[in-house]
Amino acid sequence: MDKLLVHGGSTLRGSVNISGSKNASLPIIAAALLTDEDVIIRRVPDVSDTNYMVQILNALGAEVERSSGTIRATCAEISDTAPYELVRRMRASICVMGPLLARKGRAVVSLPGGCIIGDRPVDLHLKGLQALGAQVEFEGGNIILTAPKGLKGAELDLRGTSGPTVLGTDNVMMAATLAEGTTVIESAAAEPEVIDLANFLNAMGAKITGAGTRRIVIEGVAKLHGVEHTVIPDRIEAGTFMVAAALAGEGVTLRRVCREHLKAITAAIEASGHSVSFNEAGDACTVHRGTDLKGVDLVTAPYPGYPTDMQAQMTALLATTPGISVIKDTIFPQRFMHCAELKRMGADIKVDNGTAIVRGTEKLSAAPVMASDLRASAALVLAALTATGTTEINRLYHIDRGYEHIDEKLLLLGANVERVRV
Numbered sequence: 001m002d003k004l005l006v007h008g009g010s011t012l013r014g015s016v017n018i019s020g021s022k023n024a025s026l027p028i029i030a031a032a033l034l035t036d037e038d039v040i041i042r043r044v045p046d047v048s049d050t051n052y053m054v055q056i057l058n059a060l061g062a063e064v065e066r067s068s069g070t071i072r073a074t075c076a077e078i079s080d081t082a083p084y085e086l087v088r089r090m091r092a093s094i095c096v097m098g099p100l101l102a103r104k105g106r107a108v109v110s111l112p113g114g115c116i117i118g119d120r121p122v123d124l125h126l127k128g129l130q131a132l133g134a135q136v137e138f139e140g141g142n143i144i145l146t147a148p149k150g151l152k153g154a155e156l157d158l159r160g161t162s163g164p165t166v167l168g169t170d171n172v173m174m175a176a177t178l179a180e181g182t183t184v185i186e187s188a189a190a191e192p193e194v195i196d197l198a199n200f201l202n203a204m205g206a207k208i209t210g211a212g213t214r215r216i217v218i219e220g221v222a223k224l225h226g227v228e229h230t231v232i233p234d235r236i237e238a239g240t241f242m243v244a245a246a247l248a249g250e251g252v253t254l255r256r257v258c259r260e261h262l263k264a265i266t267a268a269i270e271a272s273g274h275s276v277s278f279n280e281a282g283d284a285c286t287v288h289r290g291t292d293l294k295g296v297d298l299v300t301a302p303y304p305g306y307p308t309d310m311q312a313q314m315t316a317l318l319a320t321t322p323g324i325s326v327i328k329d330t331i332f333p334q335r336f337m338h339c340a341e342l343k344r345m346g347a348d349i350k351v352d353n354g355t356a357i358v359r360g361t362e363k364l365s366a367a368p369v370m371a372s373d374l375r376a377s378a379a380l381v382l383a384a385l386t387a388t389g390t391t392e393i394n395r396l397y398h399i400d401r402g403y404e405h406i407d408e409k410l411l412l413l414g415a416n417v418e419r420v421r422v
């Protein structure tokens with residue numbers, strides 16, 4: 001179990017390349033199950049979550065090769081049962097459910113267990129697939145979906161109490177590509193990752209319109225074919241490096257980003273007093289640390305709102321920003337585990353009812369801290385960059401799930417970090 005030592009106080013300079021999106025890659029890799037032809041996916045980040053997804057495809061009988069960011073998958077003969085041993089490691093495994101059901105008429109996937117960031121139910125995924133005609137049973141911890149006569153297009157609404165569901169929209173959209181007739185998903189998630197998946201599916205021969213809006217229409221087709229696709233940039237990794245640059249940088253440039261996807265994050269960083277300037281193409285930006293800093297109020301919301309996946313990192317920035325900041329997470333109200341650890345580093349944060357009230361302190365100080373989930377770990381690394389002394393971040397496997405070589409990228413920018421193999 002690796003740990004990271006961050007010796008605080010270095011200034012970050014230079015530029016960093018942002019990787020392909022983890023959250024776009026995961027459903028796109030799963031969507032390879034929809035065809036028996038060859039699928040090539042480029043710019044897949046080398047993180048443990050994408051490795052788990054590759055292992056799941058292998059376990060289902062696919063042939064998958066992976067080299068320097070490119071995955072080649074051929075899902076000629078596949079089984080309908082995703083093994084518990086792999087599925088239990090990653091909640092996003094649930095997105096093999098739609099493709100398996102559509103291709104095989106049956107899908108067996110274990111029910112995802114608890115998750116540190118909240119309950120994370122799958123009722124909306126099942127509601128959507130049932131609307132397409134699937135029968136749902138639960139047995140021995142597994143969800144068993146069957147559609148012996150095939151799936152049929154339907155109109156359905158995926159609105160949940162916390163808004164739309166990203167992977168739920170993906171699952172229903174993937175299943176509907178091979179259904180008979182037209183499917184209309186109302187209250188669909190509009191995240192860029194959903195659009196990337198729709199583009200991937202359309203390039204395979206699917207007929208999807210409206211991705212990126214709350215209403216997606218899918219006209220079913222009989223068969224999908226092979227495809228080559230390049231994954232969009234990871235907007236959360238980009239946001240994380242924007243925060244690093246704001247906290248400890250002197251004009252850090254991020255390359256291979258997408259301005260359009262970063263609007264809410266850019267607005268939050270600018271509101272706290274830092275400056276962000278994009279090049280004309282919108283695929284690179286430079287962040288300058290501000291001098292007149294102030295607290296901000298943030299509420300997480302589905303895209304194009306401020307992303308819950310950037311809540312912890314922004315909390316780390318605001319912990320040392322003068323003034324009071326109020327951060328409410330409406331999507332995962334329990335996602336504040338990082339606050340207890342930040343407080344151990346001297347932050348002044350009160351968490352109550354899905355809201356963190358942060359009173360900016362001048363400086364944090366190093367402490368041994370424990371990573372609890374992916375984005376919480378990123379927040380601790382960010383906080384440690386400017387803390388006095390050496391922060392020891394344990395359970396680094398959380399960060400390796402979703403950040404490609406984060407320690408190497410930080411080192412290149414001039415941070416003083418060491419990965420220690422324990």
Ligand code: EPU
Nearest residue numbers: 023092120121122123124125160162164165166167331374
């Ligand atoms: N929800 C339901 N019922 C469902 C599904 C979701 O009530 O059947 C609720 C959830 O409890 C939550 C809200 O709906 O309150 C939104 O959850 P969503 O389904 O959109 O989450 P997800 O699709 O499982 C993806 C990302 C998460 C990200 C969320 C929200 C992937 C692989 N994961 O999860 O990313 O936080 O959308 O934007 O795309 C991360 O990368 O750190 C991460 C957790």
